[in-house]
Amino acid sequence: MMHPFRCEICGETYLGSSPPERCPFCGAAGKLVLPAAEWMNYGKIEMCQQSYEDCQKALELELNNYAYYKCAVARAQSQVTETIFKRLMKHELEHAEVFAKAMGIELPSAPDVTCAGDDVTNMAESNKHETMAIKFYIEAARRAPEPRIQQIFRAIAEVENEHLVTTNMYK
Ligand SMILES: [Fe+2]
Ligand SMILES: [Fe+2]
Structure with a gap:
């Protein structure tokens, strides 16, 4: 069964049966690649x-x-x-x-x-x-x-x- 996963760092989507070891796009650690439904769009960040x-x-x-x-x-x-x-x-x-x-x-x-x-x-x-x-x-x-x-x-x-x-x- 294929599921969409989404990287919490770069926002790119990965389709697979399990989360990847690393985000195939930005290289972020697998723990940062979430089921797409849990993904949150941070957009522009208010910062100092x-x-x-x-x-x-x-x-x-x-x-x-x-x-x-x-x-x-x-x-x-x-x-x-x-x-x-x-x-x-x-x-x-x-x-x-x-x-x-x-x-x-x-x-x-x-x-x-x-x-x-x-x-x-x-x-x-x-x-x-x-x-x-x-x-x-x-x-x-x-x-x-x-x-x-x-x-x-x-x-x-x-x-x-x-x-x-x-x-x-x-x-
Ligand atoms: Fe870099
Ligand atoms: Fe990524």
Whole structure:
């Protein structure tokens, strides 16, 4: 029996007989993928100035990482690394959308970013970006007074950590 499930972080719908291990769209942990009937649309979040600035910075980081992975996909040296970079690229775009939605703004276009011509350098560079993002998201979650903003930063920090594990396997 197929059931609709919906991600509490990115809002995308997944159809399956059981909840997925991770959201196939944004990578959020499976516990955040709920039966669709329980899903709640948070929309734009009322937030303090600090949280707004943190979301703005997060949005920039995500778009930058998205653009970086897009370049890494185009220059991937094997089908395996292309697949990995593509998955990371899609997650980062979903994350950017999550922050833009919470802020109540349109998704800005991604910047022009260049990457290296080899997978090893791109994996290492990716590690730096993800590590920086995780550190910042954990700080942002700690200082955010809004429960939804805390939830977003924690959930996405956990996804970036999973990205780190993935790229570390290919260093
Ligand atoms: Fe998701
Ligand atoms: Fe991300």
